[in-house]
Amino acid sequence: MSRRPWYREYLKGLWEENPIFRMLLGMCPTLAVTTSAVNGLSMGLATTFVLTSTSLVVSIIRKLVPSQVRIATFTMIIATFVTVADLFLKAKFPAISKALGPYVPLIVVNCFILGRQEVFASKNPTGRSILDALGVGSGFIFALTLLGSIRELLGSGEVFGHEVIPSWHPWVVMILPAGAFLTLGFLVAAMNIIEERTR
Amino acid sequence: MRSFRGGVHPPYNKATQDRPIERVSPPERVVVPLSQHTGAPCEPSVEKGQEVERGQKLGEAKAFISAPVHTPISGVVKEIAPHPHPVLGEALAVVVEGGGEMEDWPRGDVDPDSLEPEEIRMRVREAGVVGLGGAAFPTAVKLSPPKSIDTVILNGCECEPYLTADHRTMLERAEDCILGLRLVMRAVGAERGMIGVEANKPDAMEALRRASDGEVEVVPLKVKYPQGAEKMLIKALLDREVPTGGLPMDVGVVVQNVGTAVAVTEAVRDGKPLIERVVTVAGEVGRPGNYLVPIGTPFSYLMEVAGGLKEGVSQVVMGGPMMGIAQRSLDVPVVKGTSGILFLREVPPAEEGNCIRCARCVDHCPMELMPTLFVKFAKGERWDLLESAHIMDCIECGSCAYVCPARIPIVHYIKLGKLKVRSLK
Amino acid sequence: MELLLIFVAAVLTNNFVLHYFLGICPFLGVSSRIETAVGMGLAVIFVMTLTATVTWLIYHHVLVRFGLPFLEYAAFILVIASLVQVVEMFLRKFSPELYRALGIYLPLITTNCSILGLALFMVLREYDFIEGLVFGIGAGIGFTLVLTIMAGIREELAFADLPRAFRGAPITLITAGILALAFMGFSGLIRV
């Protein structure tokens, strides 16, 4: 695994190991907060922060942790950084913090953060782990922002709050749960088609 | 009127029901397959070049579930080789060349009450009698049930469209039917004899009633396919359900086709082996009708006898249109199970649509099964799930495929599924 | 009456999966067979009930008492992780079949957001102990209900001739979307 050139560790997270489109992990925040592009982006950034910090710590202490309690340890580390992120958002960006609601603390249980620790950070040196985390995080940000943009566009005719389609009749359903499921379903299918074509 | 649940009402097309049975003069060459019955094929008991007399045994039944075969004509054994077979595709057959006109077999005399059951069974077995309804199960085996039997049912339903051979047999040979029934009752020790006839054959019922002197019950049944399926018949007549995977004898019943009853009579009374049978030839031929045909007569010969083909025949079916077997060529011979030969013009379309889950198949299944599941699992190749869906209980009557609006060949999927289920065991 | 409202809301109107998007991972992963879905659902109901009880006690009697509510995430996740591990060992001992069927998803209950979400919502909405318990059971039943319905649908879809790109997760998500549309019929049944 470590024979790969270093930049591959970053790039693979964008597509082959994209947590949303390829590995289908971390769906809960993806669906919940992507009512707008901004929310999706913020959630992606918060998650990437937690992921990268955790990977950093885990890769540093990876030899010290006995394997029986590794999951518990990783989880506690994640929980710590999530608390940090949550408090930071509450203090500096109260509006976003309110919009994301309980889904910030729920980053704790985002499967792919733990997953990255299991399959990567606990087995690889610090530098590569951070690259890996940043790559996967970027992939996550990409997915969330894309999903958020589509839902915002159809839901209100805007993207990042800017009017894109004038006098658009809003599709209320897009900001409802049903819209989230449907959009992500079609998006994953579209990614499957792209994957098949490019292979 | 008595009946069963489910079933269908296909158009009956029984145009030949008024045509009396006509004897066919034998061809110069007959092909007698050594396997014309359910069970083990018999072994040839003649050699190439040997001269044989009409009625002489050509193949000996060595296994318990088997039946010997006899030559319908006098002549010389030309070869013993694989030959096209209407059911098996290809099977070992004895070819006899000879010919000449066929005379009536000399009639004997018998009192059914004076014969020992064992004697009846022995004569039936030696004569090679098998069920003439289509399944061709050796009759002698059915006459030795390991369970006690209280009722013998003669099956005179003939619920398949087109076929009228049984109808004519009941009409013209009512006395032989009744005698056959009494012989079977004697052989299995049953007290009660019944004949179930679909209500659309009042003349046949009348003839049977007259011949029976009221000793056996002739019961009219609702005109519905598959009234003539054993299990449906027993349900309708006695309101007994043969348990799944079971046989009629599990509910104390033996069922025989009316044609078989006549064959039993001939075997026991006259010592005549099963060398000819009544075949309905119907559809696109010059002279459709009911013919008494020597076993081993090629379909092509019979076709000529019946006046030759009309335009546009695209399918030849042995048996009825609901359960019969489509033939690849007319080189195949008439066998003991050949109840009819149909020359059909119209063929169901080849295109199979998507199942729309309309459940017509479920509603019409006389066995109360779920054909939807069979198709679903067979298409998904989940052979493991088929058995628990009770596929082995299916009697392949074809009611489901008949009513399917999507034209799915359901019976084909079922046959395939059964094959796979058996091979998985 | 209040309790009934909480219960119905948790099961139908504000279903964890279809409304809050909690527990999507197991919802996508374990919904391919009905038996497994029911097993998973029962495990979740069990864990949710326990979680509701234990986290309520810990939050109110430990964290609040010592003025440490900022520790709630860490404390809750600790509780949940331990509970799940107990359930896992329990199943392993007494129902190896179920253990094998649920496979890797048992450890995933730890990271099942619905469990942590339950604890967080309970605190957020300031439920008392009994309310929390009812909420936990309701949420678990709601999760199981949707999971089982989905498993039924997916067992059917396993035999369908789906377009290739839609096989697996996409069709499951789309089905969930339609299910969410259908569940909107319950809206207004309870005002939360």
Place this chain on the structure above:
Amino acid sequence: MEGRLVVAVSPHIRAEMDTRRVMMGVIVSLVPGIAVGVWFFRWHALALLASCLAETLSAEALACILRRKPSTLGDLSAAVTGVLLAMVLPPTLPFWAAFLGGVVAVTVGKQVFGGLGQNIFNPALVGRAFLMAAFPVLMTRWVAPGPKVVTAATPLALMKFDHRATPLLDLLVGKVGGCMGETSALALLIGGLFLVLKGYADWRIPLSYLGTVAMLGSIPWAFRPDLYPSPMFHLLAGGLMLGAWFMATDPVTTPVTKVGRYMFGIGAGVLVVIIRLWGGLPEGVMYSILLMNAVTPLIDRYTVPVPFGGKR
């Protein structure tokens, strides 16, 4: 004998009813309902019908092209979806919205599941549920029947929010506000009876569905007739007739077992009464059917009949 013989497994004859005829039967039996709709809502109704049909048909054709499958327009199922969708939309709905509904109905409701026979939910209802969630305002803007556009509430909404009952005769004839094809209970009943008597659909679901609604609906009415609607009102108002005869009988999305079909009808009936009496929405027929569609696989699975000769 010219050419080769055809070999196929029995049966070698088939009944005349095929998928196309079944679908045609549905369309024919919808004619009275459509006729009344067109009579009351004039060109609105026709335009709605045209745009829904155009879109379901073109979406179906496009899906077949994309999937490289032979065209399935001939089986008329897309046409049925289009007609049904038009009938459950408010007559004043803008065409582009009806158009969108048609796209969603055929693609999301049907083609992504693999096409005819494989969809889990009734496509027309998926289209409507989507529109309902997307444009709640447009989808609840009702007009009174007649040449002039006059805003009017549906009988169910009047009942629910104002406790005002509409005369039953008006419900029967259809002189009330509502979706294009749902207003006249009588026309739908005639069509529905035709559908069932001609064997295009099974009678078990409409019977158990309507029966359950009538029975459950009469319980609260017996206690508080001033507050709750009568069972007759339940039966005749809103989309129940349309739903029970034409949506809940869609074979694809309903159980195949006989017991299952009763269960489907009863379940849908219970849901309708619950939503109508206690839900936030005045009408629950669409949701009741969609929800029962969702549990249909489970119903089918647990109601497999015991075969002939099996232990009962």
Place this chain on the structure above:
Amino acid sequence: MNPILVSVLSMGLLALAFATILAVVNRRLSVREDPRVEAVLEALPSANCGACGFASCRDMAERIVKGDAEPGACPVGGAESARRIAEILGLGEVEVVEKVAVVHCAATSEQKVKVAEYRGVTSCSAANLLGGEYACRYGCLGYGDCVRACRFGAISMVDGRPRVDVERCTGCGKCAQACPREIITLEPYDRERGETIFVACNNPDRAPAVRRVCEVGCIGCRMCARTSDNGAFYMDGNLAKVDYGKVYESGNWDEVAEKCPRKVIHSTGRVRMERAA
């Protein structure tokens, strides 16, 4: 009290409490599992393809450890995984003969004589119930059950008969199981030259019967049996067969193939060599 101290203390106490519970429960409820199962599972490809006939790789691993399955039972993992599993179980070296699928019918749809119009389920097993549309009762039915059975995309239908891509064939045998006429068999290949020689016909009938149904079937002329230098070809009734015990020692099998008047002795073409290594 200092909040940091309190946090540390309370979290520590909580952790301790739960650790104790877990420890107790662990002891009470522990299940002994064979560690070798995990090890064997590691050595398997984890494709869960089912080619071996077991429910999953884990299922197979458990059975291998129990002794219900051979270490070499995984057709996909091949020699490498068999070697590792044998090592784990302490069985030493296990010989795995590598094989590829060969098709004993090479007639195109034009070369086979067609006698019927087939209507029904488009699969070989289904068509075989009715005999299919071709006259030959032994030849390929042409509906591609083998193609669908192959999980590695190694078989495709070309001109109405299956063609095996030996590069992709893993020798798992699924195609052979799927063929209702048993036309496909697995045969070893020549390790030197990396190809498999086989007779592309399965019809045991005599020459006239074969000629009636097929343009390219084996007519039982014995030419191969006569020209082979070491008896690597023999006649099974009227059908030529290859003796794989001898054929790759034979010096002239390509010459024999050349001499066959019906050209039914075929070679698969080169099998990827690293599979042999």
